[in-house]
Amino acid sequence: MILKTSKKQGFAALLIAILLVNCNIVAQQELTVDMGKTIAPIQPTMYGIFFEDINFAADGGLYAEMIKNRSFEFTVDPFIGWKQPNSDKHSYNKNSGIASIVKYADNDGNSNYCRVEVNNSTGYELINEGFRGMGIKENEVYNLYVSALNKRGNISKIIFQFIDTNGQVLGETSIATGSANWKDYTTQITATKTEAKAKLKITFEGTGEIDLDMISLFPIDTWKGREKGLRKDLVQLLDAMDPGFLRFPGGCIVEGRTLARRYQWKKTVGPVGNREVLVNRWNTEFSHRLTPDYYQSFGLGFFEYFQLSEDLGAEALPILSCGMACQFNTGELVPMEELDPYVQDAIDLIEFANGSVETPWGKVRSDMGHPELFNLKYIGVGNEQWGPAYIERYKVFADAIKAKYPDMIIVSGSGPFPEGDYFEYGMQELKKLDAKIIDEHYYKSPKWFRDNATRYDSYDRNGPKIFAGEYAAQSVAIASPNNKNNWECAFSEAAFMTGLERNAAVVNLTSYAPLMAHEEGWQWTPDMIWFNNLESYGTANYQVQKLYATHRGTDLIAIKNEGKDLQGKMIYLLLR
Numbered sequence: 108m109i110l111k112t113s114k115k116q117g118f119a120a121l122l123i124a125i126l127l128v129n130c131n132i133v134a135q136q137e138l139t140v141d142m143g144k145t146i147a148p149i150q151p152t153m154y155g156i157f158f159e160d161i162n163f164a165a166d167g168g169l170y171a172e173m174i175k176n177r178s179f180e181f182t183v184d185p186f187i188g189w190k191q192p193n194s195d196k197h198s199y200n201k202n203s204g205i206a207s208i209v210k211y212a213d214n215d216g217n218s219n220y221c222r223v224e225v226n227n228s229t230g231y232e233l234i235n236e237g238f239r240g241m242g243i244k245e246n247e248v249y250n251l252y253v254s255a256l257n258k259r260g261n262i263s264k265i266i267f268q269f270i271d272t273n274g275q276v277l278g279e280t281s282i283a284t285g286s287a288n289w290k291d292y293t294t295q296i297t298a299t300k301t302e303a304k305a306k307l308k309i310t311f312e313g314t315g316e317i318d319l320d321m322i323s324l325f326p327i328d329t330w331k332g333r334e335k336g337l338r339k340d341l342v343q344l345l346d347a348m349d350p351g352f353l354r355f356p357g358g359c360i361v362e363g364r365t366l367a368r369r370y371q372w373k374k375t376v377g378p379v380g381n382r383e384v385l386v387n388r389w390n391t392e393f394s395h396r397l398t399p400d401y402y403q404s405f406g407l408g409f410f411e412y413f414q415l416s417e418d419l420g421a422e423a424l425p426i427l428s429c430g431m432a433c434q435f436n437t438g439e440l441v442p443m444e445e446l447d448p449y450v451q452d453a454i455d456l457i458e459f460a461n462g463s464v465e466t467p468w469g470k471v472r473s474d475m476g477h478p479e480l481f482n483l484k485y486i487g488v489g490n491e492q493w494g495p496a497y498i499e500r501y502k503v504f505a506d507a508i509k510a511k512y513p514d515m516i517i518v519s520g521s522g523p524f525p526e527g528d529y530f531e532y533g534m535q536e537l538k539k540l541d542a543k544i545i546d547e548h549y550y551k552s553p554k555w556f557r558d559n560a561t562r563y564d565s566y567d568r569n570g571p572k573i574f575a576g577e578y579a580a581q582s583v584a585i586a587s588p589n590n591k592n593n594w595e596c597a598f599s600e601a602a603f604m605t606g607l608e609r610n611a612a613v614v615n616l617t618s619y620a621p622l623m624a625h626e627e628g629w630q631w632t633p634d635m636i637w638f639n640n641l642e643s644y645g646t647a648n649y650q651v652q653k654l655y656a657t658h659r660g661t662d663l664i665a666i667k668n669e670g671k672d673l674q675g676k677m678i679y680l681l682l683r
């Protein structure tokens with residue numbers, strides 16, 4: 108082998124030697140590396156994060172709230188998450204008290220509150236079970252918030268205690284009550300012991316009736332120390348990946364099983380207590396993994412997603428409903444003549460992120476504590492839609508966004524599969540519409556990933572750029588509950604990713620999916636990060652993603668073999 112480089116590059120020579128061995132290229136070939144000539148830059152967005160509230164990733168996960176159903180809004184049963192052990196009809200002490208749900212006269216997103224009637228102050232208990240328990244750590248401090256109104260009688264104190272599964276107390280605090288109007292209280296509890304399955308027990312001093320709402324509990328040790336913020340260990344895992352972008356809020360959660368249950372970003376900003384709780388679409392999606400207690404509080408809403416993107420130094424990539432409910436579920440369609448409010452949501456989102464504080468939506472952002480712009484550059488229209496219904500809706504969105512914000516980069520989608528009729532049709536139509544970036548999804552076998560390392564070698568360099576927006580090797584079958592995050596999957600993804608980076612001329616953004624899973628509350632596996640209420644860890648697949656993301660090349664450099672360009676033959680040099 109004779110290697111000539113136009114600059115002295117020992118590392119380059121070594122890498123080429125490795126490539127030659129791997130590619131079985133016979134010795135005695137003359138390779139020339141032109142270090143001055145970039146074939147394509149590798150975009151800073153090359154490796155990013157796909158976030159969806161699936162597997163308890165937001166409520167019960169990244170969003171550090173420890174109380175499940177804090178505002179008594181879960182629709183099937185507003186007491187999901189709450190127990191009143193001494194009010195059970197079989198209890199000898201059943202007359203100790205009872206809680207009931209009352210509706211507010213005016214509904215600003217929060218419809219219900221809880222009225223507690225205490226007849227016997229030593230007997231009545233209201234207990235929240237958390238998200239499969241609450242993880243508490245010895246000597247750590249937790250902020251507790253509650254809104255209360257004394258309705259009748261002489262209830263003078265509310266006592267809050269951490270208890271373990273045997274009822275042993277692991278820390279307590281109390282607040283003095285007495286206001287006949289709604290009043291917000293804050294207090295703190297220090298945990299006396301580490302416990303993964305703690306609960307919060309609430310008892311009362313005095314008897315009478317007291318109204319309660321927004322009973323909320325957070326560790327003070329959150330990401331960046333933000334009050335009511337995000338779980339620190341989980342964000343640290345994301346931060347360590349140095350992601351180029353953060354895609355949110357999904358996934359199918361964008362679309363909803365029905366249009367009424369689609370993700371509506373406007374309902375996720377502003378005061379947290381006014382954000383309307385919505386059943387999570389993954390709640391009953393899989394009969395083998397039912398999670399009837401899975402709802403979206405939207406405490407982690409669009410403001411928080413933008414803020415997280417900023418914290419991570421990642422481009423924000425919001426994906427919005429295009430007026431189509433999930434086609435694997437109802438597939439409901441908004442009639443074309445009724446699409447305007449959906450399009451307006453997209454236009455308003457851009458103003459929320461990038462508008463001055465004088466604009467209506469820029470003011471909402473500013474009032475939430477961020478007068479500076481979020482500098483949004485990308486917006487996604489639809490998640491995994493397919494067919495003519497998508498194309499005609501995409502066109503309306505794209506025209507409206509381009510007319511008002513010509514520099515906005517619009518991300519479109521090619522459907523759920525990386526080949527076949529839906530895919531071919533979507534790609535062909537989106538190309539005709541001059542789509543800039545098309546999202547492709549592949550949940551395939553490890554072998555598929557190895558075999559497809561060359562997938563993008565033949566993609567048109569002048570066509571739309573590709574966002575490999577959701578992918579993960581499935582060890583058994585797509586969404587099988589037996590899928591594992593094993594080494595074969597991780598290595599196969601790594602092999603495939605050589606083809607993503609080598610084709611940086613086409614592939615601009617990539618992300619593994621799904622991102623996170625609670626070890627007891629999950630619906631879908633494999634996932635990149637697993638956690639319980641105390642701990643979290645990155646899988647082998649996470650390590651692969653992190654390795655690539657933190658060693659991303661900057662440019663693809665041409666190599667010539669005895670004067671001939673090797674472009675397209677897997678012999679690119681990644682300049683790192």
Ligand code: AHR
Binds near residue numbers: 358359491620
């Ligand atoms: O990542 C899980 C799901 O897979 C996403 O919500 C959806 O877009 C895809 O089908």
